[in-house]
Amino acid sequence: MKEFKGKVAVVTGAASGMGLAMASRFASEGMQVVMTDVEDGALQKAAAAVEAASRAAGGKVLAVTCDVANEQSMTDLASRAIAAFGKVHVLCNNAGVVRQGSAWDQSMDDWKWVMGVNLWGVIHGLRAFVPGMIAHGEEGHIVTTSSAAGLVASSSGSYTATKFAVVGMSEGLAAEMAKLSAGRIGVSVLCPGGVKSRIFESERNRPAALSEKGYIAPEVAATLSALAAPDRTDQVAPDYIAGLVVDAIRARQFYILPMQAHFKKSIHERLDALSKAVEAGPRTDG
Numbered sequence: 001m002k003e004f005k006g007k008v009a010v011v012t013g014a015a016s017g018m019g020l021a022m023a024s025r026f027a028s029e030g031m032q033v034v035m036t037d038v039e040d041g042a043l044q045k046a047a048a049a050v051e052a053a054s055r056a057a058g059g060k061v062l063a064v065t066c067d068v069a070n071e072q073s074m075t076d077l078a079s080r081a082i083a084a085f086g087k088v089h090v091l092c093n094n095a096g097v098v099r100q101g102s103a104w105d106q107s108m109d110d111w112k113w114v115m116g117v118n119l120w121g122v123i124h125g126l127r128a129f130v131p132g133m134i135a136h137g138e139e140g141h142i143v144t145t146s147s148a149a150g151l152v153a154s155s156s157g158s159y160t161a162t163k164f165a166v167v168g169m170s171e172g173l174a175a176e177m178a179k180l181s182a183g184r185i186g187v188s189v190l191c192p193g194g195v196k197s198r199i200f201e202s203e204r205n206r207p208a209a210l211s212e213k214g215y216i217a218p219e220v221a222a223t224l225s226a227l228a229a230p231d232r233t234d235q236v237a238p239d240y241i242a243g244l245v246v247d248a249i250r251a252r253q254f255y256i257l258p259m260q261a262h263f264k265k266s267i268h269e270r271l272d273a274l275s276k277a278v279e280a281g282p283r284t285d286g
């Protein structure tokens with residue numbers, strides 16, 4: 001997709017961080033943007049600011065409060081988007097939350113919350129929007145926000161599970177789209193390292209029905225408070241990531257991997273170990 005002006009984008013988790021930056025960049029390209037988030041107050045404020053800043057460029061914004069973890073909420077979102085703008089060209093499945101803790105220490109509520117937003121949210125997004133994107137016949141693009149933690153394990157069992165899952169889903173989706181839409185609908189997976197955002201304040205949007213928290217080991221808690229420190233200087237700005245997303249859509253680039261050197265090193269180590277293990281594994285076809 002080379003031309004953005006007048007096209008329609010849907011961005012989940014658009015009230016903050018990378019989602020807000022993507023929505024803002026799309027609107028400044030003259031797109032019609034559906035900004036959606038579960039945090040209503042922050043969403044309305046963000047949407048008003050994006051609309052005001054992009055008016056001269058022809059950007060239009062529709063703010064829809066929605067819980068990506070809820071299938072009906074996502075189906076309603078798709079109906080609102082179609083009613084307002086007619087069709088959707090760019091889908092950014094971006095909303096996400098993190099809860100630290102080892103797989104066996106996380107509570108069932110920890111697991112359900114993180115899986116609900118980071119994995120089911122993406123599934124709901126694909127189910128609600130992709131059939132319409134295929135049916136209208138125009139160019140489009142699907143971007144899913146995973147993480148460097150989708151390519152190398154992080155300290156959180158649930159976060160790792162969801163972020164690895166959406167990398168695999170995106171790889172499968174890219175192959176399917178290449179066949180199904182003859183390349184008309186592109187696919188990207190965004191796996192950033194550290195980005196300045198409110199991700200370490202995810203609990204602000206945790207549903208009351210999933211409030212039971214699992215154990216976090218003291219050493220993990222210490223790492224977490226360092227990660228959440230407001231004066232960190234090792235993270236990139238969300239606007240920088242949004243620029244990479246726009247470039248990737250234009251260039252039909254699948255992997256978007258902006259990350260700090262230590263993530264790169266860990267990913268290389270994992271891939272080397274995997275490659276050696278594949279080589280050493282017995283062949284089972286004789």
Ligand SMILES: NC(=O)c1ccc[n+]([C@@H]2O[C@H](COP(=O)([O-])OP(=O)(O)OC[C@H]3O[C@@H](n4cnc5c(N)ncnc54)[C@H](O)[C@@H]3O)[C@@H](O)[C@H]2O)c1
Pocket residue numbers: 012013014015016017018019036037038039066067068069094095096097098117145146147148191192193194195196197198199200201202205
């Ligand atoms: N910040 C980082 O360092 C980093 C690194 C890698 C990946 N990510 C991923 O980037 C994505 C965006 O996160 P961010 O870093 O901008 O954090 P953020 O907290 O600033 O933004 C996430 C947004 O998602 C929204 N959200 C949470 N639960 C939701 C729900 N149930 N339905 C709809 N919206 C919901 C939040 O209200 C928030 O506005 C997430 O998927 C996250 O996992 C972040």
